[in-house]
Structures are given as structure tokens and as C-alpha cells.
Amino acid sequence: MKTQYKTAFDYIRSKTREKCEVGIILGTGLGGLVKHITKSCSIDYKDIPNFPVSTVESHTGTLIFGKLSGRNIVAMQGRFHYYEGYSHDRIVFPVHILKLLGVKYIIVSNACGAINPKLRKTDLVIMSSHINLHFSSPLISSAGMNGGHGPGGISKSTSAKKAQYFYDKDLIELAEQTALENKIDIKKGTYASVQGPNLETKAEYSMLKVLAADVVGMSTIPEVLTAKELGIKTFGLSIVTDEGFPDTLKVAELKHILESAAIAEPNMVLLIKKLVSKL
């Protein structure tokens, strides 16, 4: 075990002995799930040794332990993005900690823009695949040029390297079944992750359509790659918060993105609660 993980893990263990089965990573504007967790302990990222600290206003940085649908879970309220200047190694630091905490399943969520014209604001989209446009990966072993933004050392031999399915097929099926039972409208698609922080140009949205992406965001893929490497089963859920249709592109504002996330949140919360109870 890398010492930096161990120091962080030991600190968390000094605060709580809770065993966790499920890890939940909450994206932009989706922190509302927290209200449904019966909290036993919460720890600020800034208090955990070696833990990165979120710099984005809409993300608070707290690790929350407790029960959701009767299961022991740990939720990350606030995540780390490539555009903040973190290397992929830093972005996925918490995923390594989740593994040490005993997590077997990870549910990742994010806010995204629609590329597929069938999708609309506030739609829920199950991530079935992804396109990594970060020009980097957490599986590159050592940080390279540009402070980690660039090609680096030799790649590790990992399960993720050989993986065909990053998004667990059984979990997807279970989620679809759960959505049907609870009359939640749900879509499925490919998530493309770009570096950001600037939003995409019309030409870039058109390109993403040619590449067959259904939605686009700026996060999640590094965490998913690492979860796979560590043998954690992953389920990804995107909430469409803006529409990236080149012909009718409007100025995107963070305020509207958060509004859309708020509208979609009840369904997301319901789906995750029901899904967790079935794991």
C-alpha cells in the first residue's frame, strides 16, 4: 500500500470504524442525495492527510459515512477535476481510499451536456460506455511533463488495461429494471469526457456527435478507470443539465445547469436508493 493512501486511511479509521460496501461519488448539483443518508460520521477533505481539496464553488468537499436503504455507504460530496490542475493520479486518490474502506460497488454521478438530439435537459442517462478525451489517464504510472498533463512513464499492467466493460453489465440491467419498476424514465448512452473548463464550441459539439458520444462532461472517466483497476464494480449515472445542439446552441450558465440538476434530482435519488437496496 502506498504510504500516502495509508496515512489518509489511518486518519479516517481514527474517526470511524464503519465498514462500507458502497461508495457514491456525487457530481455538480447532485449533493441532495446526502439528505437521505442516515449519517454516522462526516469528515472534511481538508482534514484528511494527503487528500486533495476541491476548488470548485459548486462542490463542497466532505466524506460522508452512514446508511442508505439499510446499507453501509460512504459518499463523496465533491470531486476533483482535471481542469482544476490536478493530475489524474490526484483525481483518483479518493477511489483508492474507497477501496481500502472495503467498497465493492461505486456509483458515480455527473452533470452533462446532451449531444444525442433525443436527449433533453433533466434526462437521466445510464453510462454504458465512454470516450476519454482527456489526453491522459490515471493508469499512466508516473506524472509526465506539464505537471502531470502529458505523456509520462510506463503504463502499469492492470485489469483495467484489458477491460472491455468498465460499466458493470449486471448493475446496468439492475438499474434499468429498478427504473421500470419505479416508473422512472431513463436513457442509456456513451459519455465523452473533455478537459474543460471552457465549454465546447459548436464545432466541438458537432465533432462529438460524429464520434457517437451521447453526452459530454468533464469528469468521471478517471474514477471509473481506477475503480476497474481496483476490481470495484461501477455504475455511472449522468444527468443532462444542458443541451449541446450546434444549431440551437445557447449560452450555458452555471445557474441554469444547477436548476436542471435540481429538477432531475428526485428521480436520481429514488433510483440510487432503490438500486443500493438491491445490491
Place this chain on the structure above:
Amino acid sequence: MTEQRKKILESVKEIRKRIPVKLKPKVALITEEHYTLPYNVSVLGKIDFADIPPAFEKNGATTGKLYFGRAGNRDILILKGRFHYYEGVSMRDIAHPVYVLKYLGIEKILAIDEVAHLNPRFEQGELTLIYDHINLMGNNPLIGENDEELGIRFPDMSNAYDKKLYGKIYKVFQDNKVKINESVYLGIIGPESETEAEARFYRDIGADALGYSLAPEDITAVHARIKFAAIGLITRELSADKMLEDKRSEEEKIKESVSNRKFAQGELNKILVQIIKSL
């Protein structure tokens, strides 16, 4: 104050000392160092990049100059020489001069770049007006800490090439009966020329022309709320089908692209002052 802004203000202070007092430029032109300015642009003063601390001087790769001048009735600043990513200059250093322009009171930028055309309807030696871009440089100047004084965290890119400026430049071309090609510009890092497979890929994702300079300058301008317009000098053709039959030597290709550049530059210089006046 962030280190980034300190550096910017340091450069601004030095330039302010040397700028002729009567000049109040609102428009800036960015060109390559070897660009020959038209005779009707009068240069009233200049500073070597090497004499502008701090970020201008450390890039040995560029030995450009900052000109103060007049074009018609308009005061202008001209960055004659720019920093390229392929020279090993960081994205933040490429962005630096654009922020400096902002603090010098510049509201509009016209950038001129040399491009290869992917659109088969274009011809070498012609000019292209750029209305949008795709950034495939695998990096951008906004990654990292964001200084809210310089611009917002998530800039919208739906008007990355200002529509009004575009319309005004377009009209000058029409009034002078000069052919104008309208382009989606693809930003890639270079400096190697593109393979046949890459040429197909770039065309398929919707690019009409490609170059190595504009994308980070444009993103920075959008961040700094400067209106941005760009014109490409078409120096070479990138047609996958023709590349297979291209029997020219490297020397011949370079010679031809230089003569194309000179021709396109001559055409642009006939109307450049009119364009600047129209902005």
C-alpha cells in the same frame, strides 16, 4: 493576487512606460514574426519581447516585437511574433500576452495564422475567415487555478469567434471582391505534418482548416472577454487522396508553402487596414 496576474501586471507596467501617450488602442493584431505589415500601417514605436518582463523574455523560441501603430484612423497594437506550444512553451505562457493586451485596454483582437486546408473547395494561397474551432491540442490555458479577476471558471464558447466582427470582416472581403473561405479551424499541436489517415480523421470531424496557434489564443480571449476574429493564410493543402500521389520533395513542399503564404499575405495586406478600420 495570483502569481499569474502579478506577471501580467508586471508586463503591462513595462509596456505602459514605453507606449506613446497619445495612443489609445482598442484593437490588436497578432501575427507571426515573419509577417510583413502593409505599407499603410504606420509604426510609431516598438519593444522587443525580450525587453518585456517576465513571461515574454524567457521564451527563447520567439524573438518577436510589440508594435504601436496606426492603421487608417485607428490606433493599434501589434504582437508581431507569438508563442507556439510545439516550441515547448506552456499554455499559460502562450496565454500571457493576450491577458496583457486586455490590461492595456484592448477590446478586439484580429489574429492571423497560417493554415493547411482540409476542405477541398479551398485553394492554396487563398484566405479563410474562421467562425469556430475544435481544440485537439490535448491541453488549454485555463486548466489549473482560475483567477476570477481574469475571467470566469467555465467560459461559454458559443461566440468564440465574435459573430459581429466576423460579419464586418466578411463585408470588407465582399466589397473588395476578394474570395473568402469560411472555416471551422482545428487546433493541433504540430509541429510534424499530418499523415494521410489524420487528414481523413480531421476532415471527418468537421474541420475545414488546421493550424498550431489560434486555439489557445482564442480560448484566452474568450476568458478575458475580448472579442476575437481570425483569418487564415492557406499555405498548404491537406487532401488525403492527393497525399498518396504527392511526389514533391520536402524542400519543394516548403518552398511552395512559403510562396503560398506570401501570395495570401499580399492579398490580405491590400485590405488589412480596411478590415482593422471596420472592427
